[in-house]
Amino acid sequence: FIQISVTGFILLSLSQNKSIEILCFVLFLFCYIAIWIGNLLLMISITCSQLIDQPMYFFLNYLSLDLCCMSTVTPKLMTDLLAERKIISCNNYIAQLFIIHFGSIEIFILTGMSYDHYVAICKPLHYTVIMSKQRCNAIIIACCTGGFIHSAIQFLLTIFFFFLSSYLLDHYLCDVYPLLKLACTNTHGIGLLVIANSGLIALVTFVILMVSFVLILFTIRAYPAKSCTKALSTCSSHITVVVLFFVPVLLVYIRPTVTFPEDKVLALFYAVIAPMFNPLICMLRNMEMKNAMKKMWCYQLFLERK
Numbered sequence: 610f611i612q613i614s615v616t617g618f619i620l621l622s623l624s625q626n627k628s629i630e631i632l633c634f635v636l637f638l639f640c641y642i643a644i645w646i647g648n649l650l651l652m653i654s655i656t657c658s659q660l661i662d663q664p665m666y667f668f669l670n671y672l673s674l675d676l677c678c679m680s681t682v683t684p685k686l687m688t689d690l691l692a693e694r695k696i697i698s699c700n701n702y703i704a705q706l707f708i709i710h711f712g713s714i715e716i717f718i719l720t721g722m723s724y725d726h727y728v729a730i731c732k733p734l735h736y737t738v739i740m741s742k743q744r745c746n747a748i749i750i751a752c753c754t755g756g757f758i759h760s761a762i763q764f765l766l767t768i769f770f771f772f773l774s775s776y777l778l779d780h781y782l783c784d785v786y787p788l789l790k791l792a793c794t795n796t797h798g799i800g801l802l803v804i805a806n807s808g809l810i811a812l813v814t815f816v817i818l819m820v821s822f823v824l825i826l827f828t829i830r831a832y833p834a835k836s837c838t839k840a841l842s843t844c845s846s847h848i849t850v851v852v853l854f855f856v857p858v859l860l861v862y863i864r865p866t867v868t869f870p871e872d873k874v875l876a877l878f879y880a881v882i883a884p885m886f887n888p889l890i891c892m893l894r895n896m897e898m899k900n901a902m903k904k905m906w907c908y909q910l911f912l913e914r915k
Contacts, residue, residue: 666898
């Protein structure tokens with residue numbers, strides 16, 4: 610390898626076929642608009658209603674903040690699909706990497722939501738005491754702290770890549786794995802740190818989530834049919850969001866530090882598709898959410914007519 614000090618990278622996008630790139634641009638534009646509309650509707654409906662006082666919707670409101678992290682990926686991806694040369698500077702690469710991994714707060718918030726479901730179903734008499742406003746705020750602070758620490762570690766790992774063998778990155782996302790492929794030095798130790806920092810965090814939280822769901826299913830066996838159906842409806846929405854996000858993350862990070870062409874497709878699930886479906890799943894599968902949206906928007910239309 611020839612060691613070169615790079616000031617920027619050329620990203621190899623999803624496809625080298627221009628027709629496919631234009632088609633992908635249209636699809637991602639639709640997804641981007643849907644993500645903004647869905648998440649804004651969700652946040653406004655929760656914030657402007659009494660749902661904000663309920664812990665589940667309190668966490669759901671913060672889950673919509675992955676809109677900020679997603680907005681660092683999709684606009685750049687769409688721009689590159691139409692550009693002849695897909696260039697990104699080293700500083701922008703590191704900044705995008707930091708923001709993307711800060712989006713890991715979604716993992717921790719989903720875990721907090723599963724704890725809320727567990728307490729609500731398995732310990733209903735102590736729910737208001739356990740899930741107090743102070744406890745909910747503490748969980749959100751812990752989620753943000755965990756996301757920042759995780760992202761800071763990823764940021765520090767990139768400092769080791771002063772010299773690379775090339776400036777061509779076979780990816781459209783800014784991550785550590787594509788850099789490992791180009792590094793001139795031995796990256797075995799750094800690869801293990803990436804697996805420990807990303808893969809194990811995702812795996813441990815996923816196991817915790819699955820255990821909480823099993824305990825919930827075990828508990829609701831003794832519930833009346835109506836209460837059981839309501840609990841299952843709430844948990845099924847949460848499980849769908851968890852699967853959409855965690856499965857591709859685990860497939861990418863809980864394995865040896867080798868990049869595959871399929872990684873580009875898997876990255877789309879946790880970077881674009883999951884943020885798009887999160888609000889849709891939560892709004893369409895939750896009756897309280899739908900009722901709150903109807904009341905709020907019907908009230909707004911009534912005021913406009915008045």
